[in-house]
Each structure stands twice: as structure tokens, then as C-alpha cells.
Amino acid sequence: MCSVxxxxxxxxxxxxxxxxxxxxxxxxxxxxxxxxxxVDAPGLSETQWAAFILLCAGCTTAQLNSFSDHALQTSFQGWVMAIVMALLSGFA
Incomplete structure (x- = not known):
């Protein structure tokens, strides 16, 4: 028997x-x-909503890979988690 x-x-x-x-x-x-x-969190202006949408779009496009057969660099689960993280960060 070997002990490690x-x-x-x-x-x-x-x-x-x-x-x-x-x-x-x-x-x-x-x-x-x-x-x-x-800061009053629930009162989002139109500019803040636009920034929130741009944040989500930026997180999504940062995961795109044009040099591969796969559209995303990471797995689908990783992509979804990145979007959820951006949403939670924006809502916080």
C-alpha cells in the first residue's frame, strides 16, 4: 500500500x-x-435605462469570438452567468 x-x-x-x-x-x-x-434606486431615468441596456449589450458582445467556429468564447452557461451578473450589478 502506497501512502501519498x-x-x-x-x-x-x-x-x-x-x-x-x-x-x-x-x-x-x-x-x-x-x-x-x-441615490434613489427605483427612479431610473431614460438615460440610466439606456446605460443599463448598453451594459448588457457590452457584456454580451465581449463574449463573441469571430476567430472560431463557435460564436461564443465560453460555454452557454458562462454566457448566461455573465449576463445575469451584469443585470444584478445594474439593478443593484
Missing amino acids: TVRLSTTFNEVSVYPILAALYLVKNLLQYYIFAY
């Missing part, structure tokens, strides 16, 4: 970037709450 030992290790350089990312996420999340306090 798996060791996971990291270096300081790999771990040192995590506090920077954590701080950026902290600022982003705090800004979201301040934005919600000052």
Missing part, C-alpha cells in the same frame, strides 16, 4: 497581496451603503 503526503505551502509574496484586496473590498462595500443612502 500532500503539502500545501505559500510564500510571503503570495499572501502579502491579500490585505490590499481586503481593504479595496471594504471600501467598495462601505461606498455601496453610502450610495444607497443618497
